[in-house]
Amino acid sequence: MNGIVILLVGALLCFYGIRSLHLAVLATGFGLGWLVADLFDASVSALFLFALVGAVTAWVVTSLVFKFSAYFIGGLAGAMAGARVADVVQPGDNDWALSAIVVLAVTVTAAFLADKYRARALLWLTSIGGASMILNGVGRTVGFLDFFRSPTTAWQQVLATTAWIALSVAGWAVQRRLFAEKLGIETTNRDWRAGHVNSQR
Structure with missing residues (x-):
């Protein structure tokens, strides 16, 4: 059950995250709390507690510093990616210092x-x-895929x-297609077409 929750939150962030600032904040905060706690094999109750605290904290801090929301959300998403990288590069037990x-490093760069x-x-x-959360959820839900x-x-x-790279690219492609206008892609294409037509007149 706990794997399904993180899988669904990850899917929401991976394929729909750019749509809403509030959604991105809550999902990244939840995922960051979960993935950081999971680095050190926390219990299920501790995972949910860290995830909920992460979601609420992220939302409150972003509301207080709305001017820097992109910086903050980028840092949160980067921290999630960093937690995933730390887990992948350290087979077996994770070292606190190296993980930190x-x-x-990934958090600051992403921010x-x-x-x-x-x-x-x-x-x-x-x-x-979002892709890192999906893989964490799949690993918890499907026994023989625990290595994810x-x-x-x-x-x-x-x-x-x-799998992480493939899911990330899929999420990027889906969001880019769904929210082209929000990203300014549709406007750019329309302007290019208009300019191309004018140049032919």
């Missing part, structure tokens, strides 16, 4: 990218973060990383 360094490129960066970050959550051997790392 990886998560912090600056989101602040600089706004919707385009958030499109990628929500897709990547925490790969331990080389082939599992390769397969889990490939």
Whole structure:
């Protein structure tokens, strides 16, 4: 059951995250709390507690610093991606120090990218973060796919990383198609067509 919850929240973020600022904030906060707690094999109740605290905290902080919301959401999504990277590169038991360094580095990088490129960066970050949550949920729900959550051997790392990349690209493609106008893609294409027609007159 707990795997299905994180899978659904991940799917929402991966394929629909750019649609609503509030949705992105709550989903990334929830996912970050969950994935960070999961790095250290927390109990199910602790996972839900961390996830809920993460969602509420993210929403409150973003409401207080709305001017920097893109920066903050980018940082949250980056932290989720960092938690996933930390889990993939550390087979077996995770080291607190190395995990913290990886998560912090990806968080800061993602925050600056989101602040600089706004919707385009958030499109990628929500897709990547949502994909990591989906894989965590699949690993918890389907017994023989547990390595998607925490790969331990080389082939599992390769397969889990490939699945993560494929899901991220799929999420990016779906969101880009669904929310082209929000991303300014439709306007750009329309303007190009209009300019092309005018140039032929």
